[in-house]
Amino acid sequence: MEHLVIPEGTSEPAYPWWQRYQPISYKFESRSGNHDEFVDMVQRCNAVGVRIFVDAVVNHMAGLGRSGTGSGGSSFDSDQHDFPGVPYTDVDFTPREMCNSGDGNVNNYGDPENVRNCNLVGLTDLYGASSEVRQKVADYFSSAVDIGVAGFRVDAAKHMWPDDLKAMMDLTNNLNTDQGFPANTRPFFYHEVIDRNDGAVTVQQYYGLGRITEFRYCQKITWGIDDFSQLWGIYDPGWGMADPDKAFVFVDNHDNQRGHGGAGDTITYKQPHNYRLGVAFTLAQPYGFTRIMSSYDFGTDTDVGPPHKSDWSTDDVVVTADGQCSNGWVCEHRWPSITKMVRFRNAVAGALTADNKYNDGNVVAFSRGNLGFFAMIKQGTLSMNLQTGMPAGTYSELVTCADVTVNGDGTAQITITNEEEPIFAICQGCSCDDAPIVTATQGPDITPTTPVPTTPGPTEPSITDGVHRTVIFVQKQTNDGQDLFVRGGIDATVRPGCTDDVTTDPCAIDHTVNSLGTTTHYDKYNAWSEGDTKLDWFGAEAGQGTYGGQAASGTPLAWTSSNPSNPGYQPLNKYGDHYWMLDVDMDCSQTEQGWFELKAFVSNSGDGWEGDIAQAGNCKGAAGGSAPYATKNHVGRCGYLNVFSFDSGSCTVEILA
Ligand code: AAO
Numbered sequence: 001m002e003h004l005v006i007p008e009g010t011s012e013p014a015y016p017w018w019q020r021y022q023p024i025s026y027k028f029e030s031r032s033g034n035h036d037e038f039v040d041m042v043q044r045c046n047a048v049g050v051r052i053f054v055d056a057v058v059n060h061m062a063g064l065g066r067s068g069t070g071s072g073g074s075s076f077d078s079d080q081h082d083f084p085g086v087p088y089t090d091v092d093f094t095p096r097e098m099c100n101s102g103d104g105n106v107n108n109y110g111d112p113e114n115v116r117n118c119n120l121v122g123l124t125d126l127y128g129a130s131s132e133v134r135q136k137v138a139d140y141f142s143s144a145v146d147i148g149v150a151g152f153r154v155d156a157a158k159h160m161w162p163d164d165l166k167a168m169m170d171l172t173n174n175l176n177t178d179q180g181f182p183a184n185t186r187p188f189f190y191h192e193v194i195d196r197n198d199g200a201v202t203v204q205q206y207y208g209l210g211r212i213t214e215f216r217y218c219q220k221i222t223w224g225i226d227d228f229s230q231l232w233g234i235y236d237p238g239w240g241m242a243d244p245d246k247a248f249v250f251v252d253n254h255d256n257q258r259g260h261g262g263a264g265d266t267i268t269y270k271q272p273h274n275y276r277l278g279v280a281f282t283l284a285q286p287y288g289f290t291r292i293m294s295s296y297d298f299g300t301d302t303d304v305g306p307p308h309k310s311d312w313s314t315d316d317v318v319v320t321a322d323g324q325c326s327n328g329w330v331c332e333h334r335w336p337s338i339t340k341m342v343r344f345r346n347a348v349a350g351a352l353t354a355d356n357k358y359n360d361g362n363v364v365a366f367s368r369g370n371l372g373f374f375a376m377i378k379q380g381t382l383s384m385n386l387q388t389g390m391p392a393g394t395y396s397e398l399v400t401c402a403d404v405t406v407n408g409d410g411t412a413q414i415t416i417t418n419e420e421e422p423i424f425a426i427c428q429g430c431s432c433d434d435a436p437i438v439t440a441t442q443g444p445d446i447t448p449t450t451p452v453p454t455t456p457g458p459t460e461p462s463i464t465d466g467v468h469r470t471v472i473f474v475q476k477q478t479n480d481g482q483d484l485f486v487r488g489g490i491d492a493t494v495r496p497g498c499t500d501d502v503t504t505d506p507c508a509i510d511h512t513v514n515s516l517g518t519t520t521h522y523d524k525y526n527a528w529s530e531g532d533t534k535l536d537w538f539g540a541e542a543g544q545g546t547y548g549g550q551a552a553s554g555t556p557l558a559w560t561s562s563n564p565s566n567p568g569y570q571p572l573n574k575y576g577d578h579y580w581m582l583d584v585d586m587d588c589s590q591t592e593q594g595w596f597e598l599k600a601f602v603s604n605s606g607d608g609w610e611g612d613i614a615q616a617g618n619c620k621g622a623a624g625g626s627a628p629y630a631t632k633n634h635v636g637r638c639g640y641l642n643v644f645s646f647d648s649g650s651c652t653v654e655i656l657a
Pocket of ligand 1: 018019020021022057062063064109120121122123155156157159192194195196197198254255259260261264601
C-alpha cells in the first residue's frame with residue numbers, strides 16, 4: 001500500500017526498508033511500483049501458477065510526528081489522525097482513553113489491552129472495533145483479491161483483537177475465479193503474532209482465523225542445526241507451539257534476520273552452511289506451513305532498504321548464468337538445495353509424519369511415509385546404507401541428479417559428496433531436472449518470453465453429466481480381519497446446504513455398486529454393497545447389508561491384487577497387492593466439476609479413519625488433472641479410474657477403457 005517516504009537529509013536513515021510499514025493509504029503505489037505494475041505482476045504470476053500474498057499493514061497508519069506526502073502522492077498528518085487518501089479521520093483511531101500506558105505506546109506485553117489498544121512504536125493505532133474501519137480494511141483486502149491476490153500476511157496481528165480481524169476477513173471477497181481460483185475460495189490468511197512465551201498474547205488466541213506465525217520455530221531450528229540431537233523435538237507442544245495445522249513456520253524473516261522484532265537465536269544467509277541445513281530440514285519435516293526467505297544483502301546496516309537506482313526506486317534483480325542472483329540480491333530461494341527441497345516438500349505433502357528416523361549427531365535422515373526420503377550431513381561426506389521406507393526402484397537424487405537405487409527391502413546407499421550442498425533427497429514422482437527455466441535477467445521491465453513451465457492441466461476433460469463407471473483404488477496393507485471402507489461426497493464447506501440426513505444430503509453422491517466377482521473372496525464386498533446407494537459422509541445407510549452380523553462402516557472396498565494367480569486378482573489392478581477396490585456407476589452431475597472427495601476407514605483396528613490428506617498439484621496418469629479446490633480428503637474424478645494411497649496425498653487418474 002501507499003506508505004511513508006523518508007527522504008535524504010533528515011536525522012533518520014534515508015528510505016529505510018521499514019518505511020513501508022507506515023501506511024498512508026490503501027492505494028497500490030509503493031517503492032516497488034505503481035498500481036498498473038502491481039496488477040501486471042499479479043496476473044502474470046497467476047498465469048504461470050505463482051500465487052501472490054500481500055503483506056498487509058492494517059493495525060495502524062504512519063507514526064506520530066509524521067506528516068507530508070506518501071509514496072502515492074496522498075497528503076497526511078499523523079498527529080491529526082488525518083489520512084485523506086483512505087480516508088481516515090480521528091474517529092477511526094483507538095480512543096486515547098482506551099490505552100492504559102502513560103505515553104500512549106505499547107509498553108506492557110503482559111497486558112493484552114495495552115498490546116492491542118496502544119500505539120506500537122508510536123504507530124497510530126486504528127480502531128478495529130469500528131464498523132467503518134472494518135469495512136475500509138475489508139475493501140482494501142477485496143481490492144487486492146479482485147486483482148488476483150491469493151491471500152495476506154497480516155502485519156502486527158498480535159496488536160489487533162481477533163474479533164476485529166475476523167470481522168474484516170468475513171467482509172472480504174472470495175478469490176477471483178477469472179484468475180484461476182475455484183469458485184467460493186476464501187483468501188489464505190496468516191497472522192504475524194510473535195509469541196515466545198513472553199507475554200499475554202498467544203498464537204492460540206488466533207486459531208480459527210488462518211495460520212499463525214510460529215517464531216519459536218526460528219529459535220528451535222537454530223538450536224537444532226547447532227546440535228542435531230535437538231531436531232526431533234522441533235515441534236514442542238509443551239512449549240505452547242501452535243498445532244501443526246495452524247503453525248506458519250520459517251527459518252528467518254525480514255525482522256529477525258536483521259535484529260528487529262523477535263530476533264535472537266536466528267540463522268540467516270550470513271551463515272550459509274547452517275542456513276542451507278536449516279531451510280532444507282524445515283522443508284523436509286512435516287510441521288507447519290512453510291515459508292522461505294529471499295533477501296537482499298544489507299551488510300551491517302539494519303535500516304538500509306533494497307538495492308536501489310539513483311532515484312531510490314528498487315533496482316532489478318539480476319540473475320547470473322548459473323541461476324544465482326547478483327546486483328545486491330541474495331535470492332536464497334535459488335540456492336540449489338533450497339530450490340530442490342521446495343519440490344520435495346510438494347511431493348511429500350500427503351505424508352503427515354517423519355518415519356525411519358536416523359540421527360547420529362552428524363547425519364540426520366528420515367522418510368515422509370513412503371513418498372520421499374531426506375538426509376543431511378553437518379560435516380564431511382556421507383556414504384551409508386539407510387532404510388528409506390520407499391518402494392524399490394531407481395530415483396533421481398534432487399540436488400545432484402545422480403541415480404539412487406532403493407532395494408526391495410527399502411534400504412539404499414545414501415551418498416553426499418558435495419560439502420557445499422550437504423543435502424540428499426529423493427521422492428516419488430519428482431525428477432531433478434524439471435527445474436524452472438532460468439532466464440538471463442529478470443526485473444520489473446522484462447516480460448518473460450519463455451514462461452516458467454507449470455505442470456500440465458488435465459489431459460482429459462472433466463465428466464460433469466450423466467452416470468459413468470468410476471473405479472477407486474486405495475492402497476493399504478491391513479491385518480487379518482480388517483476391511484477398508486470409504487466415505488465421501490462433497491465437503492460441506494464447498495457445497496452449501498449439506499445436512500446430516502443421508503437421504504436428502506446434497507453433499508452425498510448417488511452411485512450403484514458394481515460386482516467384482518462372486519467367489520467367496522468377494523462375500524464381504526457383496527454383502528456390504530447391498531443397499532449401498534450413495535457415496536456419503538456417514539456410516540451404514542438404512543437398509544445396507546451386513547456381513548456375519550457386522551454392519552458396514554461406509555461404502556465397502558474389496559482387497560485386490562495385480563497377480564493373476566491370486567483370488568483377489570482384478571484386471572484393472574496394475575499396481576500390486578493390497579489395492580482395495582471400489583467399482584461403481586456414479587452420477588457425475590452431482591460432483592464438483594467432475595471431482596468428488598473421499599476418505600478411507602479401516603474396520604477392527606486402531607487406525608480407523610485416515611488422517612487429513614493434502615493432495616496437491618497434478619495427479620499422475622493418462623487422465624491426470626488437479627482437484628478444483630483444496631480439501632483435507634482425497635479427490636477423485638468421476639468417470640475415471642482413481643488410485644490413492646492410505647494417509648497419502650498421491651493420486652493417479654487413468655482412463656477407463
Ligand atoms: C520505525 C522506527 C521506530 C519509530 C516508528 C514510528 O524504527 O523507532 O518509532 O518507525 O515512526 C518495522 C520496523 C520498525 C519501524 C516500523 C515502522 O521493525 O523499526 O518503526 O516498521 O516503520 C513487535 C510487534 C510486531 C512487529 C515487531 C517489529 O509485535 O508486530 O515489533 N513486527 C511487524 C513487522 C515489522 C514492522 C511492524 C510490525 C510495524 O514485521 O517489520 O516494524 O508495522 C517482543 C514482543 C514482540 C515485539 C518485539 C519487538 O519480542 O513479543 O511482539 O514485536 O518485542 O518490540 C526476543 C523475545 C521476543 C521479543 C524480542 C524483541 O526475541 O523473545 O519476545 O526479543 O526483539
